[in-house]
Amino acid sequence: MNQDDHLHSLGAMVACLHQHNLRYLSRELEKYGIGGGQFRFLLALYHLEGIRPDDLSRLLMVNRATTTRALQRLEDAGYVLRTPDPLDRRALKVNLTEKGHRMHQFIQQLSKQRSESMLAGFSPEEKAQLRKLMEKAISNCREECK
Amino acid sequence: MNQDDHLHSLGAMVACLHQHNLRYLSRELEKYGIGGGQFRFLLALYHLEGIRPDDLSRLLMVNRATTTRALQRLEDAGYVLRTPDPLDRRALKVNLTEKGHRMHQFIQQLSKQRSESMLAGFSPEEKAQLRKLMEKAISNCREECK
DNA sequence: ATATATTTGTTGCGTATGCAACTAATATTT
DNA sequence: AAATATTAGTTGCATACGCAACAAATATAT
Numbered sequence A, B: 001m002n003q004d005d006h007l008h009s010l011g012a013m014v015a016c017l018h019q020h021n022l023r024y025l026s027r028e029l030e031k032y033g034i035g036g037g038q039f040r041f042l043l044a045l046y047h048l049e050g051i052r053p054d055d056l057s058r059l060l061m062v063n064r065a066t067t068t069r070a071l072q073r074l075e076d077a078g079y080v081l082r083t084p085d086p087l088d089r090r091a092l093k094v095n096l097t098e099k100g101h102r103m104h105q106f107i108q109q110l111s112k113q114r115s116e117s118m119l120a121g122f123s124p125e126e127k128a129q130l131r132k133l134m135e136k137a138i139s140n141c142r143e144e145c146k
Numbered sequence C: 001a002t003a004t005a006t007t008t009g010t011t012g013c014g015t016a017t018g019c020a021a022c023t024a025a026t027a028t029t030t
Numbered sequence D: 001a002a003a004t005a006t007t008a009g010t011t012g013c014a015t016a017c018g019c020a021a022c023a024a025a026t027a028t029a030t
Helices: A008-031 A036-045 A053-060 A063-076 A098-118 A125-146 B010-032 B036-045 B053-058 B064-076 B098-118 B124-145
Strands: A080-084 A092-096 B081-086 B092-096
Touching: A008 A036, A008 A098, A008 B010, A008 B036, A008 B098, A008 B124, A036 A053, A036 A063, A036 A092, A036 A098, A036 B010, A053 A063, A053 A092, A063 A080, A063 B010, A092 A098, A098 B010, A098 B092, A098 B124, A125 B010, A125 B098, A125 B124, B010 B036, B036 B053, B036 B064, B036 B092, B036 B098, B053 B064, B053 B092, B064 B081
Parallel strands: none
Antiparallel strands: A080 A092, B081 B092
């Protein structure tokens, strides 16, 4: 039995990769006043200026409470701005600040580095394949949530 | 831009899959007195009777504190037994109880179902490929920790 | 042999997350 | 129009996790 044979389960493998990743990001982002949990919000927001927290939650498939708190922390640290939506006074609109855009650049680079570490020794085809298969799996999860 | 394009980052994709999975397991395992976080310990222990918590931590790549608490909860719920190692009085030896073995069966089945949900529409080759690539990625992470 | 270092497990504190209950606002029904 | 239902965001509580500090045991160095 080799060293990885305990991770029979796909879920266990995913958990392992996730926590490894989160640990890394937390350490790297600590000095910028944000935690590793915020990185995916910051990444997503770049492409979604003005999005409402609730829509962001659905896209990232996280609970609304999680989004609320991630955005609060990002706002406290000056990376995003939440403004009331004048057309629907229940809702907010979220935008990156200038600082947020700069941080996005940094995080994207960090994320790329992280990918390259995880995918060391992968051929370009293997990288593409992994991404494709994971997207398909996520798509299944999304389907299941409906 | 399609619905999954926000998940550019491999890390974000992994996080998404992990949390989806954890949510599912937490709901399913609630009635058995354990949380979704314990499932990978229970899965691993089946193949590792008598292992020490510290070795288990290394294999699963989690912090020792996490292992301590997962095993405490599993012991409280009657699924594992921790006995002092007579050869090294700092250490413990962990074993599944009878109840633990039965739960392992159940969890393995659950884990399989979960995989099948996530991998709906995958060909057998794609399933094998995904597993292979993820094992390789985990192996890279493990290397990085050394 | 004794002092020092390392190892194993535990605990306190902080972050990330989900669920359920809540408030305020909007939408729907009657 | 008023009553009811739904929606958006927030907050309290619980779990999962990491890190750092600790205690006890063992290993190493001197």
